Amino acid sequence: MLGADHYSDELVSAVRAATEAAAHAAGAWFGRGDKNAADAAAVAAMREVLLPAPFAGVVVIGEGEKDEAPMLANGEELGSGRGPACDIAVDPLDGTRLVQEGLPGSVSVIALAPRGTLFDPTDVFYMDKLISSAAARGVLDLRASPAVNVVRLAAALGKPVHDITVAVLDKPRHRALIAELRMVGARVRLAGEGDVSTAVTAATPGSDIDVVMGIGGTPEGVLTACAVRALGGFMEGRLAPQGDDQVRTALAAGHDLTRVLSLDDLVSSDRVLFASSPIR
The missing domain is CATH 3.40.190.90 (D-Maltodextrin-Binding Protein; domain 2)
Structure with a gap:
């Protein structure tokens, strides 16, 4: 957890809980050979925690096009609407193949920054x-x-x-x-x-x-x-x-x-909140 001093204890706790929930859900599929199931489980678990969280969030960095649920898609709104307006960058499961094959190094990760401060790499992957x-x-x-x-x-x-x-x-x-x-x-x-x-x-x-x-x-x-x-x-x-x-x-x-692109171009605010949880 980085940048916790920029946000309320309630929101920090929710963000930490979101990565932990996603990591736990993906971990149930660790080494079972089904990366899509692991990813879907992580996404669903993270969304469940973030929906009532005390902020007004918009996913800027997520799953891209909103094709089929469950996804945390670009443009999706999360949070209760009460609290700071934030950009959200999220990857409920970074390292899908690692989970699929039972290898170390995968994480569940999320970052928040004030609304309008994250670089939007539309259509470039x-x-x-x-x-x-x-x-x-x-x-x-x-x-x-x-x-x-x-x-x-x-x-x-x-x-x-x-x-x-x-x-x-x-x-x-x-x-x-x-x-x-x-x-x-x-x-x-x-x-x-x-x-x-x-x-x-x-x-x-x-x-x-x-x-x-x-x-x-x-x-x-x-x-x-x-x-x-x-x-x-x-x-x-x-x-x-x-x-x-x-x-x-x-x-x-x-x-x-x-x-x-400099660091300022990629995220133009110091008020960032970053959390990750290992998946195992």
Whole structure:
């Protein structure tokens, strides 16, 4: 739980209970081979807790289009209407495959921020991300090469390059990135899933991950930005649609695909509330 001092004890308690309920519900499906059932259970449990919660919330980062229940869909309103007006970023189950296969690392996560302060990545599902702790502020730059950023971060942290650990999602699209990082001498930690928990670890000073690099989910990126903001860390992002169809859709939605998004762009308020609960 991060940022609890910005909101009432009643709302903080409800948000904590929402992630715990979702984690417990998904945990009943842990290792049972049915990720859709686990996701549906987590969504239903989280919604049940959030509907009467003391706030007026609108889901900005959720399941996207509202196709079939149960979902926490973009534009859905949650809360009793009593209390602060908030944007909601939510992923009741980050790491569905991990739960399906009985592997560690999945979490239930939610973030709140004042209404109108979360970046809305309409129609773009992937983002190139660069995430680290406070020491990286003014040091790292998404426009620089991965090798250059590793060398810069090593100098800022006061340790050799070969002691820098970079977390990268284990995806075919990252082959060149991984090769470059290993060529410069950095350690590469491959993650099968779990965008959010890995990024939060990287933003935490003194953790065993120094920086996150590579392309992951845009919704997870905005969720992560809330945690990074609360931790005082560093983050930059750039929308990265995959394939010509996604590029055309992103451009039609009015996105600038060359723009580097700062932490202020991703969440423009310090009044963030972030909570996650492990699923096991």
